[in-house]
Amino acid sequence: MKLNYKRTLYVGLAFMAISAFWSIYDNIVPLILKETFHLNEAVSGAVMALDNVLALILLPVFGALSDRTHTRIGRRMPYIIAGTTIAACVMLLLPIANSIKSLPLFFIALGVVLLAMSSYRSPAVALMPDVTPKPLRSKGNAVINLMGALGGLFALAAVALLVPKQAHPSYMPVYVALFVVMLASLALLVWKIREPREVRAMQAESRALGIEEEQEAREAGDKDEKLSRGKRISLAFILLSVFLWFFGYNAVTTAFSRYARFYWGLEGGAFAYTLMIAQVAAIVFFLPVGQLASKWGRRKTILIGCALLALAFAAAFFFKTFTLWIFVFFAIAGVGWAAINVNSYPMVVELSRGADVGKYTGLYYTFSMSAQVITPILSGALLQYVGYWTLFPYAAVCVALSFVTMLFVKHGDAKPVPPKGKLEAFDALDS
Numbered sequence: 001m002k003l004n005y006k007r008t009l010y011v012g013l014a015f016m017a018i019s020a021f022w023s024i025y026d027n028i029v030p031l032i033l034k035e036t037f038h039l040n041e042a043v044s045g046a047v048m049a050l051d052n053v054l055a056l057i058l059l060p061v062f063g064a065l066s067d068r069t070h071t072r073i074g075r076r077m078p079y080i081i082a083g084t085t086i087a088a089c090v091m092l093l094l095p096i097a098n099s100i101k102s103l104p105l106f107f108i109a110l111g112v113v114l115l116a117m118s119s120y121r122s123p124a125v126a127l128m129p130d131v132t133p134k135p136l137r138s139k140g141n142a143v144i145n146l147m148g149a150l151g152g153l154f155a156l157a158a159v160a161l162l163v164p165k166q167a168h169p170s171y172m173p174v175y176v177a178l179f180v181v182m183l184a185s186l187a188l189l190v191w192k193i194r195e196p197r198e199v200r201a202m203q204a205e206s207r208a209l210g211i212e213e214e215q216e217a218r219e220a221g222d223k224d225e226k227l228s229r230g231k232r233i234s235l236a237f238i239l240l241s242v243f244l245w246f247f248g249y250n251a252v253t254t255a256f257s258r259y260a261r262f263y264w265g266l267e268g269g270a271f272a273y274t275l276m277i278a279q280v281a282a283i284v285f286f287l288p289v290g291q292l293a294s295k296w297g298r299r300k301t302i303l304i305g306c307a308l309l310a311l312a313f314a315a316a317f318f319f320k321t322f323t324l325w326i327f328v329f330f331a332i333a334g335v336g337w338a339a340i341n342v343n344s345y346p347m348v349v350e351l352s353r354g355a356d357v358g359k360y361t362g363l364y365y366t367f368s369m370s371a372q373v374i375t376p377i378l379s380g381a382l383l384q385y386v387g388y389w390t391l392f393p394y395a396a397v398c399v400a401l402s403f404v405t406m407l408f409v410k411h412g413d414a415k416p417v418p419p420k421g422k423l424e425a426f427d428a429l430d431s
Helices: 005-036 041-067 077-090 093-100 103-130 134-162 172-192 195-209 211-220 229-262 271-296 298-317 325-350 354-385 388-406 422-426
Strands: none
Touching: 005 041, 005 077, 005 093, 005 103, 005 134, 005 172, 005 229, 005 271, 041 077, 041 103, 041 229, 041 354, 077 103, 077 172, 093 103, 093 172, 103 195, 134 172, 134 271, 229 271, 229 298, 229 325, 229 354, 229 388, 271 298, 271 325, 298 325, 298 388, 325 354, 354 388
8 A cells, every 4th residue: 555645745735835824924923013013022922822822722623623514525625725715815914014004903814814724724634634544644644744844944935035124124025925825735735636535535445455444443442441650650741841842942933033133133034044944954854863763762862852952042042143153053953853843742642542542642732732822921021021132041941841851751662663765754743
C-alpha cells in the first residue's frame, strides 16, 4: 500500500493557507496594535492571545459539527470553503483600518477573521485522515506538516519583501498576497478533491485490506486498561514540559516583530529573515533529530532540544543591536525546536491506548494552547512595565524549566522506528 502523495498534497493546501495566515497574523498584527493604535504591551499581548482562547473553545466545536455534517460536497468541505472565503475577504479590512487609523473597524474585522479561521481549522485537519487509510496517516500527516511549513515560509518572505522600510508602512501588499494565496489554494483544493468520492475510495481500500476491522478489534480490547501510577506521573510531567516550552517559544514568536523594531531598530519587514532562518533550520533538521531519537530515545533528544533552545534565547539577550550572530542563534533555536516538536507529541500518545489517542491528543493541545493564551499577556506585561530586555531571559527561563521537568519523565520513551523517507521526518504536530 502506497500513500497517494498527489492527493495528500492537494488536501494539504488548506493547512498551507492556514499556516500562511497565522504567520502573517503573528508578525503584522502586533505592529499595527503598537504603532498605529498605540496600545501598550499588556493590552497587545491580550489581543494576541484572543485567537488561542477562541481556538480552545471553537476547534472542538467545529470539529464535532463537521463530523455530523452531511452535504453533497462532503462533511469538511463546506466549512473549509466558507471559512477560507470569509477570512480571506474580511482580512483585507485590517490594512485598511490601519491606514485610516480606525480602531473599531480593526477590531470588528479581526473578530470576524478569527471566528472564520477557527471555524474551519479542525475540519481542514480532519480531511486528511478522512481520505487516507489508517496505516498511511503518519506519512499523510508528514505531507500536511510540510505544506504548513511552506505556507509559513511564504508568509515570512512576503513580510520581508513587501513591508516597506518606513515609519508607518502600508501592510496592504502583504495581505493582498495572502488573499491571493488563500483563495488560489482553496480553488485548487476544490477543483482536485471531491471529498465524498475520495472518502468512498479510502473506505473501499480499507475494507479490501481488512484494516478497519483489525483496528477496531484492537481498540475494543484496550478500553478497560488504565495507566499505572508511574505512567500517570510521567504523563503529568510531559504535559507540564509542553506547557513550559510553549510558554517560552510563543512569547518570542508573538513579540519578536516588535522587539526587533523597537529594541534592535530593524526597519520594515527585515525582522522576518531571522524567523525564516529558524524555520528553515527546523525543517532541515527534522530528519536528523528523528534519527537521533531512534538511537538515543525521545526523552534525551527532547532534553538536547530544550538545552539548545534555552541557550539560543539566552545568547540573544546579550545583543543590544542586531548582528549576523542573531542568525546563528536563531538557527540553533530552530534545531532545538525541531528536536522538541518531533518527539513531544509521540511521547504523549505513546502512553495512550488505541481507543484513547484522540483524548491524549486533546490533552496535548490543551496544554500547548493554554500556554499560548497566557504567555502573550504575561510577557507583554513584562515588556510594557519592565522593558523589552526581558523577552529573551523570560523565554530562556521557561524553556530551562521544561528541561528540568523532563528529567522526571520515566515513561513514553519507546524508540521510534527510523523513517523510511524524508517526508516522514515531518510527522510532528505543529501548534
